[in-house]
Amino acid sequence: MTCSDFLQELTDYLDGAIDTQTRAELEDHLQWCHNCYVVCNTTKMTIEIYRDSKLYELPEDLRDRLQAAILSKCKSHKNGCAETPVRRRSSRSKS
Amino acid sequence: MGTIQPKVAEPSDETALVHAAKAGDISAFEELVKRYDRNVFRIAQHITQNREDAEDVVQDAFLKAFQNLANFQEQSKFYTWLVRIAVNEALMRLRRRRPERMVSLDEDIKTEEDSMPREVADWAPSPEQLYTQGELKEILGKTIQGLPPSFRTVFVLRDVEGLSTEETADALDLSIPAVKSRLLRARLQLRERLSKYFKNRTGGDGKK
Numbered sequence: 257m258t259c260s261d262f263l264q265e266l267t268d269y270l271d272g273a274i275d276t277q278t279r280a281e282l283e284d285h286l287q288w289c290h291n292c293y294v295v296c297n298t299t300k301m302t303i304e305i306y307r308d309s310k311l312y313e314l315p316e317d318l319r320d321r322l323q324a325a326i327l328s329k330c331k332s333h334k335n336g337c338a339e340t341p342v343r344r345r346s347s348r349s350k351s
Numbered sequence: 352m353g354t355i356q357p358k359v360a361e362p363s364d365e366t367a368l369v370h371a372a373k374a375g376d377i378s379a380f381e382e383l384v385k386r387y388d389r390n391v392f393r394i395a396q397h398i399t400q401n402r403e404d405a406e407d408v409v410q411d412a413f414l415k416a417f418q419n420l421a422n423f424q425e426q427s428k429f430y431t432w433l434v435r436i437a438v439n440e441a442l443m444r445l446r447r448r449r450p451e452r453m454v455s456l457d458e459d460i461k462t463e464e465d466s467m468p469r470e471v472a473d474w475a476p477s478p479e480q481l482y483t484q485g486e487l488k489e490i491l492g493k494t495i496q497g498l499p500p501s502f503r504t505v506f507v508l509r510d511v512e513g514l515s516t517e518e519t520a521d522a523l524d525l526s527i528p529a530v531k532s533r534l535l536r537a538r539l540q541l542r543e544r545l546s547k548y549f550k551n552r553t554g555g556d557g558k559k
Contacts, residue, residue: 291468306511309487322410326410
């Protein structure tokens with residue numbers, strides 16, 4: 257197995273979506289190829305750090321406001337009314 | 352080396368909620384909104400990279416879902432169907448904001464070379480030891496912004512939101528090989544860029 261072969265299988269390997277024999281071949285490659293070991297390890301860390309980072313969490317006050325706006329629009333739609341535009345907070349409105 | 356586990360579980364009562372919402376029960380739809388608004392916001396913010404656009408996408412995606420519930424055939428999970436609507440809304444806003452650049456999920460950018468690893472230093476100490484939480488968020492946000500939208504979207508659905516390859520393909524109308532190819536390249540490109548911040552610098556202080 258070459259390093260290029262290893263890279264092609266990396267996603268399936270990290271996702272555990274790989275057959276036993278290919279897994280054994282990949283792990284054999286990892287035993288002696290330091291570069292692929294590092295790439296594999298740091299790719300796994302990349303996924304984990306994005307998954308755990310809570311980047312772009314929805315703040316509770318904004319969440320409440322969005323939920324109220326969504327439900328108001330849905331009720332208007334159900335009742336056959338025209339949708340009313342939802343006003344943004346004044347601090348973000350354009351002058 | 353362990354594998355990455357998906358984080359989204361299917362709630363058992365979801366079908367009942369969807370049926371009730373289809374019958375016009377707003378409180379059932381409200382429950383679906385509460386269940387998935389955080390996810391939709393994250394996806395929208397990742398794609399648009401703009402807070403106001405993400406807020407609009409959340410509202411428009413749920414309203415569209417409500418308006419079109421009768422057309423939801425339930426061949427996929429409600430969440431996958433909702434994600435499909437949200438991604439389309441987000442891409443539409445991105446196109447409006449960047450009319451000078453084509454924004455498409457079909458683009459298959461550059462050659463394989465852009466994903467070939469060049470940085471092969473391990474990350475030590477861990478990023479959490481090197482940077483504060485605020486600094487880390489800034490680095491992660493800046494780094495993912497540099498990915499083409501088509502790669503960013505696949506990475507966010509698969510690795511941040513935990514959709515399966517099949518669900519991601521379904522939500523984005525892509526083939527499974529296309530999802531896998533983009534995911535691999537997104538992961539490798541992010542790894543490469545993050546390595547500049549996190550790589551082991553023996554003898555240095557680790558920070559730029």
